[in-house]
Amino acid sequence: MTGRYLEDYQVGQTFGSGIAWIEAERITSFAAEFDPQPFHLSEEGAKGSVFGGLAASGWHTAAVTMRLLVEGDLKPAGGVIGLGFDEFRWPKPVRPGDELRAASEIVDVKPSKSRPDQGVIKVRVTTTNQKGDVVQLSVVNLLVRCRP
């Protein structure tokens, strides 16, 4: 399996992912390096914050979602190469022990006008926890190769 080319994607297709388990220790160590704020660093520090308890940095959630995408069923030939987002939100926080999945839906497929060997697919990526709550919602534009 070398992956899918632009011609293999159609609007409405959906793709699943594996599961990522979020450990409290990784929430706090990720935050210590990249997002050192009390509500991401300890349960104690998160009390009384807007999160009401330890919550993962949104960037931790985003990074874990990327891992799920890269190893998931979307499989663009050439890799998962994001150009940017039309939408990007964290509707609910990620908590220690959460199990995350990322579902992808193709919402647009566009050949490039200037580069006949590539195009862009627009993908709605929904990251949910074990209760089905949406913890991240994004619409990303991915660069995809055309079939050689």
Next chain:
Amino acid sequence: MTGRYLEDYQVGQTFGSGIAWIEAERITSFAAEFDPQPFHLSEEGAKGSVFGGLAASGWHTAAVTMRLLVEGDLKPAGGVIGLGFDEFRWPKPVRPGDELRAASEIVDVKPSKSRPDQGVIKVRVTTTNQKGDVVQLSVVNLLVRCRP
């Protein structure tokens, strides 16, 4: 300094940040955990890719930008709490040895209609490297407390 409240922000204000130095080892170890694709894992694997050489995962760039914001001059009281983005792009890749800064500009300030104790500021965050190239551009909505 307890931080700035909603009333302290005005459209047009700008805030700077420190500098983050991006090491090749952290590019590849971050990618191994969160974005395991050849062009983020080694120089060898990046040859012939769309990046033409080792490039940081966009999520690594995003996470480093968050660190610069959290420790930068924006300083919202209650912390840097992102609700979502109106825009989010990576115009150029981040390379080993790059020195990144994040400049913030306030583009909107809105009191909440339902919650008189908080509001939302819209901030254009521009991450640049040592040559002035923009490596990440985002417009983020941040939750900010009103002055008690």
